[in-house]
Amino acid sequence: MLDFIYYPVSAILWFWHKVFGFVLDPASGYAWALAVIFLVFTLRALLFKPFVHQVRSMKKMQEFAPQIRELQAKYGDDRQKLAAEMQKLQAERGFNPLSGCLPILVQVPVFIGLFHVLNGFKPGAPSNFIFNADDVASFVAADLFGAKLSNTISQAPEVLATFGTDRWDMMLVGVPLMIAAAIATHFTARHSVQRQTADAAANPQTAIMNRMTLWIFPMFAIIGGPFLPLAILIYWLANNFWTLGQQRVVYSRIDREEAALAGAPAVVESTAVETGTTHSADPVAKDEPGEIPGVIEDRSRDADKPGESR
Numbered sequence: 001m002l003d004f005i006y007y008p009v010s011a012i013l014w015f016w017h018k019v020f021g022f023v024l025d026p027a028s029g030y031a032w033a034l035a036v037i038f039l040v041f042t043l044r045a046l047l048f049k050p051f052v053h054q055v056r057s058m059k060k061m062q063e064f065a066p067q068i069r070e071l072q073a074k075y076g077d078d079r080q081k082l083a084a085e086m087q088k089l090q091a092e093r094g095f096n097p098l099s100g101c102l103p104i105l106v107q108v109p110v111f112i113g114l115f116h117v118l119n120g121f122k123p124g125a126p127s128n129f130i131f132n133a134d135d136v137a138s139f140v141a142a143d144l145f146g147a148k149l150s151n152t153i154s155q156a157p158e159v160l161a162t163f164g165t166d167r168w169d170m171m172l173v174g175v176p177l178m179i180a181a182a183i184a185t186h187f188t189a190r191h192s193v194q195r196q197t198a199d200a201a202a203n204p205q206t207a208i209m210n211r212m213t214l215w216i217f218p219m220f221a222i223i224g225g226p227f228l229p230l231a232i233l234i235y236w237l238a239n240n241f242w243t244l245g246q247q248r249v250v251y252s253r254i255d256r257e258e259a260a261l262a263g264a265p266a267v268v269e270s271t272a273v274e275t276g277t278t279h280s281a282d283p284v285a286k287d288e289p290g291e292i293p294g295v296i297e298d299r300s301r302d303a304d305k306p307g308e309s310r
Contacts, residue, residue, distance in 0.1 A: 002109065002112070002113065002116070003129075005109050005110070005112070005113040006113050006116055006117055006129050007129050007130060008113075009039070009110060009113040009114055009117055010117045010128065010129035010130050010131060011130050012039050012042050012043070013035055013036065013039050013114075013117065014130050014131060014135070016034065016035035016038040016039060016042070017031060017032060017035040017135075019035075019038075020034045020035055020038075026138060027138045027141055027142060028142060029142040029143045029144040029149060030144070031142070032138075032139055032142045032149055032231070033144060033149065033231070033234055036114075036149075036231050036234050036235055036238070037234060037235075037238040039114070039235070040235055040238040040239050040242060041238070041242060043107075043110055044239065044242045044243075044246065047106060047107070048246070050106070051246060051250065052250055055247075055250050055251070055254065056254070059195075059254070067089060068086070068089070071085045071086060071089065107239075111235075114231075114232065114235055115228075115229070115232060117129060118149075118150055118229045118231050118232065119150070119229070120136075121136055121139040121140055121150045122136070122140070122150075123137075123140050123162060123163065140163060141164070143164075143165065143169075144173050144230070145169070145172060145173050146165055146169035146172070146173075147165060147169045147170045147172065147173035147174060147230055148160075148163045148164065148165045148170070148230065149229065149230045149231040149234075150163070150229050150230070150231060151163050151165060151170060151229060151230060152170070152174075152226060152227055152228060152229055152230070153167060153170045153171055153174045153175075153225070153226040153227075154226040154227050155170075170230070173230060174225065174226070174230055174233060175225075177225070177230070177233040177234065177237055178221050178222055178225035178226075178233060179221075179222070180237050181221040181225070181233060181236045181237045181240060182218040182219065182221040182222050183218070184237055184240035184241055184244065185217055185218040185220075185221060185236075185240050186214060186215070186218040187244060188240050188243045188244045188247070189210075189213040189214050189217065189218070190214060191244060191247050191248070191251075192213070192247065193210050193213065193214065195251060196210075221233075221236060
């Protein structure tokens with residue numbers, strides 16, 4: 001049903017395995033692990049522009065949070081009027097909250113597709129989407145320090161034995177990956193939370209969501225890690241490292257743009273002040289109150305003695 005996702009995902013994984021297999025042993029776990037990592041990098045590079053749009057959209061939503069709360073307080077009892085006013089505000093301010101969810105929504109089917117493709121690597125399988133029988137056998141035999149990429153820590157010992165590994169070897173590699181993925185998820189969320197405005201962070205709903213992203217979501221890597229294939233944990237870790245680096249690049253760019261925009265009005269204002277000062281210092285242009293512009297008043301009579309005729 002989702003072959004339109006499975007085939008592209010498997011094709012990208014196949015391509016990078018060929019690249020790293022040319023440099024390393026094609027059957028080694030390093031070649032397959034690097035193929036999974038660069039599958040992440042490829043997909044995230046394709047989603048770079050939507051991510052930038054997401055950041056800008058979320059920033060606009062934070063800026064107009066007070067107006068949104070005012071509308072909610074004013075039209076809270078009238079859902080239809082509230083929706084109309086919200087749409088009007090979004091059109092005037094040029095932001096769409098749904099666009100901020102696009103990169104996340106795109107990653108979900110990719111994650112499902114990768115999970116399905118990795119589950120297709122089974123001993124004796126004749127094919128796995130674009131992978132042939134030799135590729136399947138290569139992936140099944142590949143390991144990292146004795147841990148198989150397509151297996152999970154929670155699998156039964158007899159299942160792990162059919163792949164040529166055991167639970168101890170899986171834990172030696174899987175547990176550090178789970179912990180690293182959880183830490184990377186936490187710092188990615190922390191970096192995003194730190195960008196929130198004080199007004200947005202003061203919102204009780206936002207505060208609850210922040211606590212969830214900082215502490216609950218990272219725990220998914222610990223709780224769900226034993227049930228995920230090792231290659232998925234590699235995917236998770238690489239994805240969070242990419243996100244953290246991408247956030248720093250995009251946020252730095254936006255900060256520079258905002259600094260430039262904030263500096264532009266100051267330059268114009270300074271020019272206007274200097275121009276006004278120049279004009280006011282002009283002895284020709286400056287006329288005393290009550291005088292006729294351009295006519296020099298004779299003040300020699302001011303020196304006459306009192307009582308003398310002028």
